[in-house]
Amino acid sequence: MLTVSEFESVKAIKGTFKLAGVRMNVYLYLIDGLLIDSGPSRLQKEIVDYLSNEIYHQLIFTHHHEDHTGNAAVLPGNVPMYIHPSGIPLCKRKPHLPFYRRLFWGSRKPFTPEGIDQQIKTRDHTFELLHTPGHASDHLTLLEKDQGWLFSGDLYVMSHPKSIFAFESIPDVIASLEKVLTCEFKTVFCSHAGILPNGRKRLKEKLDYLQSIQGQVLAKFNDGKPIATIQKEMFPTRHPLNYFSLFENSSRHIVTSIIKKEGSR
Numbered sequence: 001m002l003t004v005s006e007f008e009s010v011k012a013i014k015g016t017f018k019l020a021g022v023r024m025n026v027y028l029y030l031i032d033g034l035l036i037d038s039g040p041s042r043l044q045k046e047i048v049d050y051l052s053n054e055i056y057h058q059l060i061f062t063h064h065h066e067d068h069t070g071n072a073a074v075l076p077g078n079v080p081m082y083i084h085p086s087g088i089p090l091c092k093r094k095p096h097l098p099f100y101r102r103l104f105w106g107s108r109k110p111f112t113p114e115g116i117d118q119q120i121k122t123r124d125h126t127f128e129l130l131h132t133p134g135h136a137s138d139h140l141t142l143l144e145k146d147q148g149w150l151f152s153g154d155l156y157v158m159s160h161p162k163s164i165f166a167f168e169s170i171p172d173v174i175a176s177l178e179k180v181l182t183c184e185f186k187t188v189f190c191s192h193a194g195i196l197p198n199g200r201k202r203l204k205e206k207l208d209y210l211q212s213i214q215g216q217v218l219a220k221f222n223d224g225k226p227i228a229t230i231q232k233e234m235f236p237t238r239h240p241l242n243y244f245s246l247f248e249n250s251s252r253h254i255v256t257s258i259i260k261k262e263g264s265r
C-alpha cells in the first residue's frame with residue numbers, strides 16, 4: 001500500500017506491507033523533478049502506477065540495496081539514473097540475495113546507472129552528495145543546505161540498533177554520522193523512519209549511542225573477553241529478525257565490526 005504526504009515542497013511516498021506480523025515501511029522522496037530511490041520490487045505495481053502520474057527528470061539512489069533499487073529496471077529508460085560510482089558494478093549484476101530478503105523486498109533486475117559523487121541539481125535546489133559508507137559501501141547522503149534538508153537513506157533508520165547486518169560496520173557508520181553532523185541541517189528524510197523534523201538530534205543520539213557501544217566493546221575486548229562473551233553480556237536478547245535472517249542480522253556483527261576495525265589500525 002502507498003500513502004503520499006507533503007513536507008515543505010518534498011513529496012514523501014510511503015510504501016507499507018506486513019510479513020509474518022512485522023510491519024515494513026519504505027520511503028521514496030520526490031522533490032523538484034528529482035526522485036530519490038525507486039522502492040522494492042515487492043511494491044512494483046503500486047510504485048510504477050503512482051510514478052506514471054508524476055513528473056521526474058532524474059533519479060538518484062542512496063545505495064544499491066534491493067529495497068532502494070528494486071524498480072529501477074522497470075521505470076522509463078529515458079530518465080537518467082545515478083548512484084555513487086562504487087555502486088555501478090553492484091547494480092549491473094543480478095544480486096545473490098538470501099531467501100528472507102527476496103521474501104521481504106523482492107529481488108531486483110540488473111540495470112546500469114551512471115556514477116555521481118559531488119552534487120546533483122534540480123531547477124530550484126542543489127544537493128551536495130556526501131559519501132557515507134557503513135550500511136553499504138556506496139551509500140550517499142544528500143544535503144540541501146538552503147532548506148536544511150538531509151536525505152539520509154539508511155544512515156539512520158533507528159537510534160539504538162541492537163543488531164546489524166553482516167555487511168555493515170559500526171566504526172564506518174560512526175565516521176559517516178560524524179561527517180554529516182559537521183554540516184548544517186535540521187530535517188532528516190530517512191528511507192525507513194520517514195520524515196524526522198528534529199532529525200539532527202536523532203542522528204546525534206545515534207552517534208552517542210554507537211560511540212558508547214564501541215567504547216564498551218573495546219574495553220571488554222582489551223580485558224581479554226572472547227567475542228561470544230562480549231555479545232552475551234552486551235546484547236542478551238535475540239530478536240525474531242536474527243533467526244529469520246539466519247543471523248545475517250545479529251548483534252555479533254556489532255562486536256566483530258568494532259574489533260576488526262581496531263585490529264586494522
Ligand SMILES: [Zn+2]
Pocket residue numbers: 063065135136154
Ligand atoms: Zn540498505
